[in-house]
Amino acid sequence: ASILVLHGPNLNLLGTREPGVYGSTTLADIDAQLQLIAKTNGHHLQSMQSNAEYELIERIHLARPEGINFIIFNPAAFTHTSIALRDALLAVDIPFIEVHLSNVHARDSFRHHSYFSDIARGVICGLGAQGYQFALQAAMDQLNQ
Numbered sequence: 001a002s003i004l005v006l007h008g009p010n011l012n013l014l015g016t017r018e019p020g021v022y023g024s025t026t027l028a029d030i031d032a033q034l035q036l037i038a039k040t041n042g043h044h045l046q047s048m049q050s051n052a053e054y055e056l057i058e059r060i061h062l063a064r065p066e067g068i069n070f071i072i073f074n075p076a077a078f079t080h081t082s083i084a085l086r087d088a089l090l091a092v093d094i095p096f097i098e099v100h101l102s103n104v105h106a107r108d109s110f111r112h113h114s115y116f117s118d119i120a121r122g123v124i125c126g127l128g129a130q131g132y133q134f135a136l137q138a139a140m141d142q143l144n145q
């Protein structure tokens, strides 16, 4: 099957960005690990990072005609602000898992609300880069069912 991994704003800086909060793994490392796991299990995975809300929206719109079966999404700060990204996911009706590196519930109160959690298949937070791998494993299990 076809899996799309989407990373929101500032995640291009992973590795150097607040390493105490987000860890020292780079986005390139995360994507490479996910690629390998997906390929080993016979799936096709592509990833995309953008700092621009509209680019993420347009990528989600394209996912449907492209035949993407599952999305793994870290909306980063857009988690707490973006009704437009929420509506895009509802519009394409592709199942997705929400991922956060940090435990957003242990942080600022403005990070406690997500515009995605109630429409996600599941939510993983606080487990660092490994959270993406758990999400991928869950996505593959669901796709194989």
Ligand code: DQA
Pocket: 009, 010, 011, 074, 075, 076, 077, 078, 079, 099, 100, 101, 102, 103, 104, 111
């Ligand atoms: C984040 C948490 C968000 O609150 C924050 O704005 C991010 C990253 C995470 O992965 O922990 O940019 O989504």
